Amino acid sequence: MRRIISVLLENEPGALSRVVGLFSQRNYNIETLTVAPTEDETLSRLTVTTTGSDRVIEQITKQLNKLVEVVKLVDLTEGAHIERELMLIKLKATGSQRAEIKRTVDIFRGQIVDVTSSVYTVQLAGDSDKLDGFVQAIGTSGVLEVVRSGVSGIARGEKVLSL
């Protein structure tokens, strides 16, 4: 099953390599990984999406917790949560395609953020399924370039991951 694990990590050199190293060392999967400092500059927030059986996921969270630089973590998929990913996508847009693409972008609530006579660059945010859905709707033949940020997530309601 797909899981989103959110980690508060000491913002120190080498800390990220320990997390990444752990996944490859123990043969765990990384689907996406995002990391950036938080409002507290001594901490980074890292979100990793992974798949595995319940036993594997339990081991992943335990092994992550063992890393000395991991301060706290939560498996967001255990409760209600919000998941977002940002995509920038460059599309071939000429002739009648231009209006069609514009309509599809509107339906997916994206924005065209850059335009040339033959290319639209579209920005789209949402969960990963929505981004996949957009690419499918456009059709791969018109796609020139895709860049996705990987998933960020946060719990719904009062629950917070902080010190």
Added chain:
Amino acid sequence: MELLSGADMLIRSLQDQGIEYIYGYPGGAALHIYDALFRQDQVKHILVRHEQAAVHMADGYARATGQPGTVLVTSGPGATNTITGIATAFMDSIPMVVLCGQVASTLIGEDAFQETDMMGVSRPVVKHNLSVRHPSEIPEIIRKAYYIASTGRPGPVVVDIPKDMTAPNERFEYAYPKKIKLRSYNPAIRGHAGQIKKAVDMMLAARRPVIYAGGGVILGKASGQLTELVRKLGYPITNTLMGIGCYPASDKQHLGWLGMHGTYEANMAMHHSDLILAVGARFDDRVTNATEKFCPGARIIHIDIDPASISKTIDADVPIVGPVDVVLKEMLALVKDSKEKPDADALASWWKQIDEWRAFHGMRYETSPDVIKPQEVVEMLCRLTNGDAFVTSDVGQHQMFAAQYYKFDKPNRWINSGGLGTMGFGLPAAMGIKLTHPDDEVLCITGEGSIQMNIQELSTCNQYKLPVKIINLNNQALGMVKQWQDMNYESRHSHSYMESLPDFIKLAEAYGHVGIRIDRKEDLEPKLKEALAMKDRLVFVDIQVDPFEHVYPMQVARGSMKDMWLSKTERV
């Protein structure tokens, strides 16, 4: 406040940490540190002949004393040579601090002479590693390194020290931190009271219980608590290879050790049990055999300081995360206070069954009128040293024979590389022990393959007068490899024998030691006695043993715990 250079701060920190011995090898990036070492005499340095041996020495010391060992090496090859030793300590959770020189911080990343990314290279085999980024951080980093290495589930910690951090001309205020607190590292200090209560209720209701203890009992200094609890309950106990000595082997409740080469009765008791109390053990593949066939009728209570060890390979019904000594003490108090008592009839019939298993096989081997069996060498050594020696081993058949036939009644006496299985471990580990236990007998039981992996340390033994006794069970083959080839590859002995073995007697003599060869059975006892009588000399005893011997029992691959070969022809 005192002003000290980074190098002087490093050595002062070791002094203030109470470190008496460090093991190492100098080189360019560590020279400022070696100079600081020279200008004091509180911390003593032992110069090895290869950095791997320095780590095994520190490891042997740590296993025998429970205190963290310390290593000092230079950058590049000095650092990479420590990796096998560090991985050995990591797999067996041995507390250790490895101080590595590094090229100057201004050169890092430029492929400088003797530069290696030691932080990256060591990362998968350390509990943690730390890099010095300013000389003034050194005291805190050293304090942190020892704290992390020796608390929670212990393990090796590497400290990477760029050369400019120890420069003699820059001085900083020195103060060694008394306390250390890390917001992201808080090992458990006690177990969950509700879980402990639940576990005790299950233990008292069990009809076929068995206690399965591991190296965590020794690392957690909990042998006393374990022994008391086991005796109070009257239950059978088995332990892992790493747990040898956590409960007296000569006690009647002890079934011997379990797993791939464990005793028949221990493996049978595990398989047929209805309750397993696992204490500081990790259900390693060399214990469980095929996990899907593991102990089908047993419910499992698992105590461990490391939550990741629980339900990793075998699901625990009652997990308890905490220090084993504290948890066992609470269990004992609950058992004493409980109105429930173990079912005496059920326990009596369980013991009757176990005694039948013991009588059926036990530990035995066939003797020969003229060939020396490796098992009888170990049995004789045990008798001649009253079972009270420190015994290190390398890896292979001799390791299993030593563990099977030397009866350890005390913890911290059986010293081997259980997890990583490192050949070349035995001699340097024995040296580390002998250095701090000069009045105790220290035996290195090895084979002619393993001993050659760190043979150069005979030179270190001469320099520091370390009279360990090397017992070389020489079967002229990589015995365990050959055994597997006999069993699984129709005896095609691919590269498992060595031609041109050295004359070990002359070799020992060349290094300034005594060599004794034993190739006749009638010489075994008198010559072993002669070797052991030479208290102040290192004696290399080269014993020609049966080259065809196999280690039994041996679990059948991919079977359950009860599926074993008991000899070359008997399978149960």
